[in-house]
Every structure is written in C-alpha cells, then in structure tokens.
Amino acid sequence: MTGEDSDESVVRRDRFSGGPARGFLSSLAADERIFAADLAVDRAHVVMLAERDIVDAEVAGAILSALESVEADGHGGLPGGEDVHEAIETAVIERIGPDGGKMHTARSRNDEVATCIRHRLREDVLETLEATLALREALCAVAAANLETTMPGYTHLQPAQPTTVAHWALSYEAAIGRDTERLLETYARVNRSPLGAAAFAGTTFDIDRERTASLLGFDGVLENSMDAASARDFALETTSALSVLATTVSGLAEDVILFANRGFLDLADDYSSTSSIMPQKKNPDTLELARAVAGDAAGGVGGLTTTLKGLPRAYNRDLQRATPHVWRTVDAVSEATRVAAGAVATADWNVDDLAAEAGAGFSTATGVADLLAANGLPFRTAHEVVAEAAERGADYDALESAAQDVLGDSLAAFVDPAAVEAALDPAASVASRDSLGGPAPTAVEAALERAETTLETDSGRVAERRDALAAALETLEAEVSAYV
Incomplete structure (x- = not known):
C-alpha cells in the first residue's frame, strides 16, 4: 500500500474476505498475545514514516491518536480480520478514514x-x-x-557415596x-x-530501519x-x-x-x-x-x-x-x-x-579404597579388599577379615586403623573430598561464593536488558506524544 485504498484495492480485499475457510485462516484470537506488541510496532513505524516525510505529520498524528483509541478498547474491541495486524489497521481506518491505511506504507504483514x-x-x-x-x-x-x-549420594538410585545437601x-x-x-x-x-x-524484498520508500529498531528497543536489524x-x-x-x-x-x-x-x-x-x-x-x-x-x-x-x-x-x-x-x-x-x-x-x-x-549401603567404601591406595596398595587390589569386606559388613572388622583373605596380612600392616575408622565415617569421608568441585564443606563454601x-552478575545482565526496553518505550512514548 502507498496510502489511500483505491477502488480496485477495496474490491480486491472484499473478494478475499469471505468463504468457508476464513475461520481456518484467521489467527485473530491467538494473536491477543501480540496485541500490545503490534501497537508498539505500529507506533514506531508511523513515527519513522513521519520523520522521513513519507507520511504527513498531521496524518501521522491522526493515526497515532486512533491507535490510542484502539488500545483503550482492547483486543476484544477489534473488528474481524485474518489476524491482529489487519484488524488493527481496519480499526484505525474506521476511526479516521482512508488515511488510516497510510500506516501500512513501506511494510508488509510479513x-x-x-x-x-x-x-x-x-x-x-x-x-x-x-x-x-x-x-x-x-x-x-x-x-x-x-x-x-x-x-546419601546415589548412582543408579543405589547408595553410592556420602555427600552434602x-x-x-x-x-x-x-x-x-x-x-x-x-x-x-x-x-x-x-x-x-x-x-x-x-514482504521479503524490501521497499522503494526511503525508510530508516535502524530508527524503528531503536524506538522498539531492538539491539539492531536483520x-x-x-x-x-x-x-x-x-x-x-x-x-x-x-x-x-x-x-x-x-x-x-x-x-x-x-x-x-x-x-x-x-x-x-x-x-x-x-x-x-x-x-x-x-x-x-x-x-x-x-x-x-x-x-x-x-x-x-x-x-x-x-x-x-x-x-x-x-x-x-x-x-x-x-x-x-x-x-x-x-x-x-x-x-x-x-x-x-x-x-x-x-x-x-x-x-x-x-x-x-548418609552411610547406608557402605557408601564410604570408595573412601576406604582410596585410603588403602594412598598407602601403597594398587587401587585395583584395594578395590578387591573393600569389595570383599562389603559382603561381610560395613565396619573395621569386615575390612580386617577381608584383608587377611586377600592380602594375607592384617589391615594394620598397610594403614593406620584410626585412619580407616575415620574413612568409614560419612562426615569425615565427605570432609576428605576437598578437591575442586568436591563435597567437602571447604570446597563447597568456595563454590558457593x-x-x-x-x-x-547474571541478575545485573537481565536487569540491564529490562532497563534498555523500558528506556526505549519511554523514548517511543515521547516521540508519539509529539504527534498526538
């Protein structure tokens, strides 16, 4: 459209306005979600058209005033149409006459x-x-x-290792x-x-796409x-x-x-x-x-x-x-x-x-195996000792019995019994896992910080984007008020 509807364009629109498929084509009801967005886009576009002398300032003011009335009546007050965009344009034309069609200059519904x-x-x-x-x-x-x-911490929903909340x-x-x-x-x-x-191939009008993008709070154009x-x-x-x-x-x-x-x-x-x-x-x-x-x-x-x-x-x-x-x-x-x-x-x-x-299912077993490995046993051997102990109980006596069978010697020959008792305690086991990202309170406290x-930082980034949109809306409202 370049402005006023010609008789031919009105006839063409009437030709495609009826038939049994109209309801199937229409998205007007679902478009309530973008009603406010469309009004903002319309306003920014009309302001730009006026600034570029594509639409007369007086006509722009009339269109923008009509958009205020459309907004006040709400989505429910729109006339029928294939979508909210067509319905808003129709509502503007109903209020100010054919000049309302100039709001669609240099754009498409696409x-x-x-x-x-x-x-x-x-x-x-x-x-x-x-x-x-x-x-x-x-x-x-x-x-x-x-x-x-x-x-308790789990793998496969089975008790695995103790951790912390x-x-x-x-x-x-x-x-x-x-x-x-x-x-x-x-x-x-x-x-x-x-x-x-x-529609997809741009326009012959001397528009300013960056200006409408700025008025709408976009960071740039496609x-x-x-x-x-x-x-x-x-x-x-x-x-x-x-x-x-x-x-x-x-x-x-x-x-x-x-x-x-x-x-x-x-x-x-x-x-x-x-x-x-x-x-x-x-x-x-x-x-x-x-x-x-x-x-x-x-x-x-x-x-x-x-x-x-x-x-x-x-x-x-x-x-x-x-x-x-x-x-x-x-x-x-x-x-x-x-x-x-x-x-x-x-x-x-x-x-x-x-x-x-926290210690259910002998969840401290890995810590005990690690302790044995740290004291010189190959980890796979330590794993075998603790696995054998798990069949007998989750305590020092079970570990001692397993060591006798697997290693042929007392557990004390390889590791301090007091250290084993500590490794069996869930809280001590957790505290020993203080590597980066581990569950030890010292490691978690640093991770929490x-x-x-x-x-x-992320809260600030979100707030910045909120503020930018609010500032753009304030600018758009000020520009609209200059015409209304």
Missing part, C-alpha cells in the same frame, strides 16, 4: 508479524530468565544453610546457571528487528530482507533452550520427589496436595507437573522443527502454525521453573534422617 513475535518473545525470555535466577537463589540459600549436612544443591545451581547463559545468548538473537523488510521476513530460527533456538531448561528442572523435581518419599525433606503445603479419599496423603503434585513439563517442551521443539523443516524462502502461511509451539513452551517452562524455585525455597530438610542414611557472584 515483516510486521515477525517483528511482533520477537517483540513479545523477548519479554517472555526475560521472564523465564528471572525464573532461573529465582531458582538459583533458592538453591544457593539451601547450600548456605547446609554446608555440613551430610546425605549443599553439594547437591549447587550441582543444580550450576546446571540452571548454564540454562541462564543459554537464554541470555538466545535473547541477543531474538532482539533484532525485521521491520522494514516488507539486514537481509528475505531472511528478516521469513526466518524463525530465533523461535526454534528459544524453544530448544527452554527444552534444555525444562529437562534440568525435571531432574531437580524428580530428586525432590524422591527425597520427600524417603523422608529426607518435607515440602511446604503450598507445593503439595492431598488425596480425595486417603486423608493421610501429602503428595508432591506440583513437582510432578514440573517434571512433566520437559515432555511438553520436547514436544514444542519437535512440533516447531517439523513445521519449519523444508519451508522455502520467503514467507509461507505454515509459519502461522509455528508460533503457538513457542508460546506454549515458554509459558509452561517459565511456570515450572518458578514452581520449582518455590518448592526448593520452602522445603524443610530433615538433617538427622539425612545424616543417618563463586555461584553467588555469578548469580549477581
């Missing part, structure tokens, strides 16, 4: 919708980032309060930290403007117009990063469910439910749902990938079916992450029960 999706998705990514920060903060708090709280908590904090990093990197690629690419209008790799990348986060949260949820089952912790009532028939039940339902979200997210990745696979350049209507995968995934994963954060933050750890179980520093 670049418009791509911009709106990015505009809204970056907000959703920031909300998810804030959820990861909340979960990391909760995990750090658990670690700080439980540096010396011993607990702090060590466990920071293992998930580190993983969620990487999820934060991934989402921050994803945000940088989401936050680029396609506006001005038009230069190639065909790429800008059609690319949805940013959506797939976001959904994939969310799927990785959901997988991390799922593992955390499973651990907490298991710990609750074994009496290691008590979940707060706010994150539990009871049975409709069994009054004694306290079920970890919220965490079970959080665990299941990983499946939803994986489905989002699969659905989006399949929709995008093999699409030719430049625009295809298939893309209308792609975006819901992103919205469903980001909503589910963000909520699950916040629920996990709340559950972790409010759980009560049963310290005595954890300590009592680093985690808290990184968390503070």
